Amino acid sequence: MRALLEAAFAPEALEIADDSHRHVGHEGARDGRGHFTVALTSAAFAGLAPLARHRAVYAALGDMMQTDIHALAIQARAPGEGR
Template sequence: MPREARVEAIRQALEAAFAPSVLEVRDDSARHAGHAGARDGRGHFDVRIVSARFAGMAPLARHRAVYAALGGLMATDIHALSIRAES
């Protein structure tokens, strides 16, 4: 999947799951070129998401919720994901 399409797929999945007030998705794959984990073609991404749905959740639970929302993308398109999830 092209980079722009990956960012859009991540954005759509997170918008659907969390209705965020803030959502920033950055593709950092170019910074990891040549990295062993990048050889399979999956990307490195940075996500900042603010959603009321995270209220009362511990940071680990927020991260798990983001991973669950991204589902199959974690296996097919995302190698590494930096998450800042806030309520």
């Protein structure tokens, strides 16, 4: 996940948290795919609406969204944007 996001966005900051342990027993966790939170800051997001930023992250992760990731919380910011 980290390598794909770094290649796609050259982020100034990137944090990935595996939240899967919070979802043990959850229907979506039974197939082995995980729950993650991603926070990244990249100039690639400048001028993009939040939905476009999320779509770009999904596109960068490609097949991982079908094979490894069940749920993904995304915080995508351009440089200079607050938390």
